[in-house]
Structure formats: C-alpha cells, structure tokens
Amino acid sequence: MARSDNVFVCQSCGAVHSKWAGRCDDCGEWNSLVEEAPAAPLGTQASAPKKRGRAARLDLVDLGADTPEPPRLISGMSELDRVCGGGLVPGSAVLVGGDPGIGKSTLLLQLMARLAMGKHRAIYISGEEAVAQVRRRAKRLGLADAPVSLAAETSLNNILDGLKSEKPDVVVVDSIQTLWSDQLTAAPGTVAQVRACAQELVRYAKKRNCTVIIVGHVTKDGQIAGPRVVEHMVDAVLYFEGERSHQFRILRAVKNRFGPTDEIGVFEMGDKGLDEVANPSSLFLDGREDGTAGSVVFAGMEGTRPVLSEIQALVAPAAFGNPRRAVVGWDNGRLAMVLAVLEARCGVSFGNHDIFLNVAGGLKINEPAADLAVAAAIVAAAFEVALPAKTVVYGEISLSGDVRPVGRSEARLKEAAKLGFERAIAPENAKSDAGHVTIESVATALELVQTLKALAGE
Missing domain, CATH: 3.30.230.10 (Ribosomal Protein S5; domain 2)
Structure with missing residues (x-):
C-alpha cells in the first residue's frame, strides 16, 4: 500500500505535524490538526534550469545613502492616517483584524469612499457578503454616490485576473479566510489556503504598486484566526477593537513598517457610521x-x-x-x-x-x-x-x-x-x-x- 504524503497542519498556529494528534505540540490547542495535501507555493512551480554562466552579482548599496520618503495616499480620515503613519503607502499590504461585528467593514467602506472621492481608483471585494448587502450598507452610511467598484468573489485566480485588468490604486479584500485557490486541495480558511492567498495578494501589491488591505477574523483569544503566518508577510497590522456596549472603537497599530507602532485612532460609532474623535481624553x-x-x-x-x-x-x-x-x-x-x-x-x-x-x-x-x-x-x-x-x-x-x-x-x-x-x-x-x-x-x-x-x- 502506497504511503500517503499528507501532513497535518494546526489551524491555530500553522505548525506542521507528520501524524495526527489530539493536541498541537507547538501551541497546545486541542483538536486543531487538519489533514492537508502538501503543495508547492503558488508561482514556484519548477521551470527549466537556467544555464550557468558567470556568477550572479549581488547589488550592494551604502547604508547611509539618502532614501526618499515613500509617497502617501491621504484618505482624509485623520485618525486612520495617523495610525498608518501619515497615510497609506502605495505598494504596501495592510492586515486589519477585529472581532466579528465590531465595524471593520464599515470602517473600510468609509475609507474606500473617501479615497474614491479623492480621484483614486478603489475596489472593494467582498467574500462574505453579496453586492446588494454592501450597497445597502453604503446607502445607510450615505456613501451610495461614491465611485467605489464592488465585487463579490472568493476565487483568488479570478480576483487577481480582474485586478490586473482594472489597475486599481487601493483594494480591500474582505476577508482572507473566505478566499481559495484551485492549486490547493485544502478547504478555504485553513492555514494552507490563507498563507497561499495572502502571499499572492502581497506579491500583487508589490509588483503593481497597489495598496492591498486584507481583513482577517480574530479568534476568541483576540488573535487573527489561524495564521500568525500572515502577520510577517504584510507591512502593517491594525487591530480594530472596542466593546459593543460602548459607542467608541479603537484602531491600534501593532506592526507598521512605514510608521510608529502602538499608535491608536479613536472612532465613535453612530447612525451614519464611524465618526472620528479628535480629543479621546474628553x-x-x-x-x-x-x-x-x-x-x-x-x-x-x-x-x-x-x-x-x-x-x-x-x-x-x-x-x-x-x-x-x-x-x-x-x-x-x-x-x-x-x-x-x-x-x-x-x-x-x-x-x-x-x-x-x-x-x-x-x-x-x-x-x-x-x-x-x-x-x-x-x-x-x-x-x-x-x-x-x-x-x-x-x-x-x-x-x-x-x-x-x-x-x-x-x-x-x-x-x-x-x-x-x-x-x-x-x-x-x-x-x-x-x-x-x-x-x-x-x-x-x-x-x-x-x-x-x-x-x-x-
């Protein structure tokens, strides 16, 4: 009988095990190992070997050389721009996490509307809601007239093909746990799918100089579900937090390659969405x-x-x-x-x-x-x-x-x-x-x- 090459991957921390066990040895989580078939990462399929000529050169530069500051996309939401370090950086990947229902989709829809009204090409891709649901939310928030392009899609290949033809400035993917790639046999939301889809979205952002904002769910422990593996791929990690019994929400930066960490932005939830709070102390x-x-x-x-x-x-x-x-x-x-x-x-x-x-x-x-x-x-x-x-x-x-x-x-x-x-x-x-x-x-x-x-x- 042929031996199976499948591995068991922890859906909490991403650790790989050769055989199933009731408890993950790395993070201690129970019943979190799922069998997955190993697959080569997207875009890494073997190609014809290159002919070896002279040795490849490694381009070295001086550490003290002048480097211009990265350009910024100013959204007009001063609290969000503050958390990001002065605005969104083109070509960057941003991960936004938060509890279900805390207001992540509302915040990002308002952000995309501001950017679209500022003459930036903005696309909002929803993997959890239909286009009609997003339209109803936009109408309730008074954003129906904003020139934001919407799509409801979960196939990673279809999303990337569409983005390459549309050439947007900013893209929101809500959420990473709903995406799937046909090159992997794992189910959507598993560590393998989330890792591969996030890697491709980050690669697209760098290659096309487009800002990609990825939404990630959090677990009961407050961590972004499954993949801590996503956090090291992206340029910034923002947590949207707050108590549902209180009207305000806090956007907190825990990682930012283009600005300070531990910065916060304060918003107040109202009938027309999230309003910025200029003086949180009061x-x-x-x-x-x-x-x-x-x-x-x-x-x-x-x-x-x-x-x-x-x-x-x-x-x-x-x-x-x-x-x-x-x-x-x-x-x-x-x-x-x-x-x-x-x-x-x-x-x-x-x-x-x-x-x-x-x-x-x-x-x-x-x-x-x-x-x-x-x-x-x-x-x-x-x-x-x-x-x-x-x-x-x-x-x-x-x-x-x-x-x-x-x-x-x-x-x-x-x-x-x-x-x-x-x-x-x-x-x-x-x-x-x-x-x-x-x-x-x-x-x-x-x-x-x-x-x-x-x-x-x-």
Missing part, C-alpha cells in the same frame, strides 16, 4: 464626577498621543473563602504584582477582600506607567477616600516598592493641563512647562499610601 472622561472613592485619572500614552482615562477600583469584603480579582482593561498579572507590592512593602493587606478593577469606557491599557494609578485607585477604595479634585496619576512601580520614572512626562502633563487638571502625582523626576499643573512627587509606593491615609484621617 470622551473617556465624559460623565466622570470628582470626589468618588476608588476613581483615579491616569495620564497615559498611546503611541505618540497622550490620553487621559479613568481607572476605577472597588474593594469589598470577600463573601467566600477565596477572594476574587476581576480586571477589565488591564493586565491581570500586573494587578497581582501591584497587590503584592502593596502588601509586602506598604503593609496594606487585601487577603480577605475582593478587588474589582475597571478602565472606564472599555479602553485597554498596556503600559507599566499605569501601576501608580492602579495602586492609588485600590488604596483609595480600601480607605474609602477620594483623591483631590483635578488630579492625575502616573508612574511605574518596581518590586522593591520604588516609583520609577516613565517617558513622555511633559506630554502627559500638557494634556492634563489642557483638560483643566491642576495637580499630578508622579515620579520624582517629572517636570513640566505646563504652569497650571502642580507636581507632587512620590519616591515609593509607601509615600502614596501615607498620603492617602492622611486624606482619610488615619
């Missing part, structure tokens, strides 16, 4: 009242932009034996570290209390500078004391209990002064030329706890 602090115990305003940085947000904490006696630690919008492990420092270095015990921490508005904070704000919120909630009005807090806490300096302190304080804040609890080296902000420096987390105890009258 949106995140909207409706906040001073004098609330456990409420602290954190002066953070998102990329190059300072953003003020509210951190809320609640400390309550544990009803059962094991106290709860619930976190929304921050890292759970980071919370455990801050609590350990407060207990070991500051003498504040939380062993018999439940702790609930929330970043208001659904914003997700990743930078360590939020340590001091989180500690202030938790201790203030435990002592049932409110911080003085018009106060912002930021700083990183080390395991020794010291408050370490953080970057971009002046930008944080300027944003606070612009929104009317008059006081800042910050690391010792914090300086500001915003004259209306008084800086109260703290060297250790113990100093912060002593300050809050004084406010509580203990």
